[in-house]
Amino acid sequence: MLHIHRYERTWLSFGMGILVVLLATITTAALVEGFVPPSRVQTIDPTKVSQTPPFDHPGLHKISDGVYEAYYVGHVFAFDPQKIEVPVGARVTFYVTSTDVEHGFAVPETGINVMVTPGWVSSVSYTFKKAGSFLLLCHEYCGTGHQYMFGTIVVK
Amino acid sequence: MARAELERPALPREPSDTIPIAVEAATPAENRLVLWHVYTATAALTLGALFGLLQGFSRAGYLAMPAYFDYYRMLTAHGVLMALVFTTFFITGICTYATYRSIDRPGRSLVLAWGSFWLMLAGTVMAAVTILAGNASVLYTFYAPLKASPYFYFGATLLILGTWGVAIDIVANVVWFKRRHPAERIPLPAYMCATTFIMWVIATLGVVAEMGILIPWSLGFTSGVDVELTRMLFWYFGHPLVYFWIMGAYIIWYTVVPATFGGRIFSDALTRLSFLMLLLFSTPVGIHHQFVDPGISAGWKWLHMLLTYGVVIPSFMTAFAIFATFELAARRAGVRGFWNTIRFLPWRDPVFAGAACAMLLFIPGGFGGLVNASYSMDVLVHNTMWVVGHFHITVGGPVALTFVAAAYALVPALTGRKLFAPNVALAQVWLWFGGMTLMSLSMHWAGLLGAPRRTAEVSYLGSTVAQEWHPQMVAAALGGTLLFISILMFVYVAVGTRLQNQVAVVPPQFRFAPVDERAMPPPVVFDRLGVWAMIAIALALLAYAGPLVEQFSQPHFLAPGMRTW
Numbered sequence: 001m002l003h004i005h006r007y008e009r010t011w012l013s014f015g016m017g018i019l020v021v022l023l024a025t026i027t028t029a030a031l032v033e034g035f036v037p038p039s040r041v042q043t044i045d046p047t048k049v050s051q052t053p054p055f056d057h058p059g060l061h062k063i064s065d066g067v068y069e070a071y072y073v074g075h076v077f078a079f080d081p082q083k084i085e086v087p088v089g090a091r092v093t094f095y096v097t098s099t100d101v102e103h104g105f106a107v108p109e110t111g112i113n114v115m116v117t118p119g120w121v122s123s124v125s126y127t128f129k130k131a132g133s134f135l136l137l138c139h140e141y142c143g144t145g146h147q148y149m150f151g152t153i154v155v156k
Numbered sequence: 157m158a159r160a161e162l163e164r165p166a167l168p169r170e171p172s173d174t175i176p177i178a179v180e181a182a183t184p185a186e187n188r189l190v191l192w193h194v195y196t197a198t199a200a201l202t203l204g205a206l207f208g209l210l211q212g213f214s215r216a217g218y219l220a221m222p223a224y225f226d227y228y229r230m231l232t233a234h235g236v237l238m239a240l241v242f243t244t245f246f247i248t249g250i251c252t253y254a255t256y257r258s259i260d261r262p263g264r265s266l267v268l269a270w271g272s273f274w275l276m277l278a279g280t281v282m283a284a285v286t287i288l289a290g291n292a293s294v295l296y297t298f299y300a301p302l303k304a305s306p307y308f309y310f311g312a313t314l315l316i317l318g319t320w321g322v323a324i325d326i327v328a329n330v331v332w333f334k335r336r337h338p339a340e341r342i343p344l345p346a347y348m349c350a351t352t353f354i355m356w357v358i359a360t361l362g363v364v365a366e367m368g369i370l371i372p373w374s375l376g377f378t379s380g381v382d383v384e385l386t387r388m389l390f391w392y393f394g395h396p397l398v399y400f401w402i403m404g405a406y407i408i409w410y411t412v413v414p415a416t417f418g419g420r421i422f423s424d425a426l427t428r429l430s431f432l433m434l435l436l437f438s439t440p441v442g443i444h445h446q447f448v449d450p451g452i453s454a455g456w457k458w459l460h461m462l463l464t465y466g467v468v469i470p471s472f473m474t475a476f477a478i479f480a481t482f483e484l485a486a487r488r489a490g491v492r493g494f495w496n497t498i499r500f501l502p503w504r505d506p507v508f509a510g511a512a513c514a515m516l517l518f519i520p521g522g523f524g525g526l527v528n529a530s531y532s533m534d535v536l537v538h539n540t541m542w543v544v545g546h547f548h549i550t551v552g553g554p555v556a557l558t559f560v561a562a563a564y565a566l567v568p569a570l571t572g573r574k575l576f577a578p579n580v581a582l583a584q585v586w587l588w589f590g591g592m593t594l595m596s597l598s599m600h601w602a603g604l605l606g607a608p609r610r611t612a613e614v615s616y617l618g619s620t621v622a623q624e625w626h627p628q629m630v631a632a633a634l635g636g637t638l639l640f641i642s643i644l645m646f647v648y649v650a651v652g653t654r655l656q657n658q659v660a661v662v663p664p665q666f667r668f669a670p671v672d673e674r675a676m677p678p679p680v681v682f683d684r685l686g687v688w689a690m691i692a693i694a695l696a697l698l699a700y701a702g703p704l705v706e707q708f709s710q711p712h713f714l715a716p717g718m719r720t721w
Binding site for chain 2: 002003005007008011012014015016019022026029030037038040041042043044045046076101106108109113114115116117118119122123133134138139140142143144147
């Protein structure tokens, strides 16, 4: 059998301990708080996005008081809609897809961060508690004008 | 190494309780082969570094790249040259060398090794020319449906097929050894190289399969690609690529670094065990690069997170072995206490100092990796500058600096010349350490503020949040400048060593440290590499079967793709 020195066993136990605590925290947060990364599994024909509801009418849709759905279409090099306005405290669920190449959908300072893949619908929810103007940006390289692919989310 | 060699002509005599690793005499033909790998790696590093410098200035807002050679073309060239060409050629070179040096095989044929090298070089030139001509600005991840010229995909495929030739050569030497010496264990350096390349072949099956989709599509034979499938195939390869680099650096940390201070390899068995764990935990983890991708359920992402964390065990084992090696060598020399042990180590030797700086950088690098690998924390950093900071403080720090340090031992041994300007070499590794610390910490910080990666210009027409990360981008450009100067110093020493006519009086030796015999011999089962390879493949299949079934159970659409640059 493998002999492992006493000190090394202690050291490896320390490493394993870090792992156990980390995994337990992450797993508890996932199971109890539903804290999991955006992982929607839904396909869409990327060549027919403009004819496929709800992406035939991109934009913000009010579901009930304080609850919104926003349908976004990413294409080189812009988001449609370019700008939305929501009230403070609004819970917004974003649905995003692409008509051409891979894009990203990220809003710094919020934790909204998802990939936008042609052929698939991505989804992420967020509650805007702070008023202000938020920068929405494409964080995956999509071509020459990638740095100009951004939009605005106004919370007031 | 040459300088240390001269200052200490006799390394501490091998005590009776060590097993020396035989260093077989090199033939000039073998030396020439390995030198060509090192030259190609150095050329890629130098050109890649120039592009890196310009990127730093672009992102800080001091430079706008002209339309005829834009930022993304340069970024693609930087990524491909550094991540795929420099690292791969150095690892194929050092692993070929370490295998040949530890397995004495008279009349060894170099036909396969040279053929593999030329295939790799031809592929590299084909891909690089296509990128520089502007026909493949798809970054080193070449995410479909960005559609590059077929020559880019052909070139990358040839590069990988060439590395398979190197893998066959290394494994064939190990098999030859086992046939000749059935009762003996595979020599440790050859064992580590074989494990590394078995892992590499299993991993590159993914990217070769992806090329099987992309090549017909780029030639116009198929109308579209399944984007998520190509992303999954890419990252099935993309993460083990990282471990390929790390294993290359570990080979040097375990077997070469102790030789710089007359130390011994702490434990033969545990060294083999950590490499076996790297073989097993390399491939079933790729989805942690796709934590925020659509089309993969959170449960599969959780599984890949769990398996990713498996790598903590061999990492902690390696950290322990390194510090144990330091302390045991110091104690044998009668040195005790923490600071005295630090002082005992040969800091004037650029081989040791470079590797030690590399090890220091790996500590923040590894802990940063724990954040990326957590599927909830990753949401805060995915595709931000944090990730760029992370892979620079891992591959650009520990791995690249270890290779540079190893080159200071390797180039004199291969050319029979003294190391040129050893003081420049010593300053070079510290400058790298400083530059990398400044650059990567600034990048991590900018990432936490939300600065995206892979973007030519990040001011967003004066957006307030973008102004917050500007100072960090300036600091990163300064760090990048220090790194560029450091790489120029490396080239000066390497080229100087080759060109000077000072053949060393005592031919410089490339040494492997002996193994401490008090540690137990490695279990025989560790040498059954074929069985371990099968287990690794089975683990990869298990980890990917679920996500693949999930994707293919959905209605499926292909994306036609386009050239957007």
